[in-house]
Amino acid sequence: MWRAYGADTGVAFIFNSNTILGHSQYHQTNSQAVFYWDTDRALQAFLNLVQRIEESISILSKQSPDRIKDWLLNSILELVTSIKHPAFLEEREWRISLQPSLHTNQKLIPDLEIIRGLPQQVYKIPLHTVEDKYYGDLNDTLHQIIIGPCKNAEKVKKALVDELTDAGVHQAKSKIVVSNIPLRL
8 A cells, every 4th residue: 555655755664474463462453464356256255254144143142242243343344444456466465453433442552643634543553562572673573665656765765774774673775675666746
């Protein structure tokens, strides 16, 4: 999504998934791979969900209504927030999602960011500590940064190298690549 939302200075941060996704339970978030499906495949997935519900009626009838409601709502939310058009398959994206209107979350840091001139509520994942256990330094957590289409790719790269070096990342320059995708104006 960095190509679409990064405007003319988008970058993609690629993290080692075990480091980030391994803490989703602690952060009270959902983590899952994106499904690159067309409309027919997405509809089939929804119908499969309905079929699983029908097949599990005897088990579900023993659960509390609130537990069933939470499971059903989470299943539907995970499904609809994890589907992208098959044209984006090359991205192999994972998403970490949060439903703040459904679950309170004391672990993430709420903030108001101005994105393309619009104020938007965002939730930031603290990467420094998890119950006094360090995530691992950026040398382990950060796999690569890809600089997308932009006018000043080399200046962006230098700034990122400087920031990573200041954060203690070894061989920071080797973790950053320029995509060379042409900038569309």
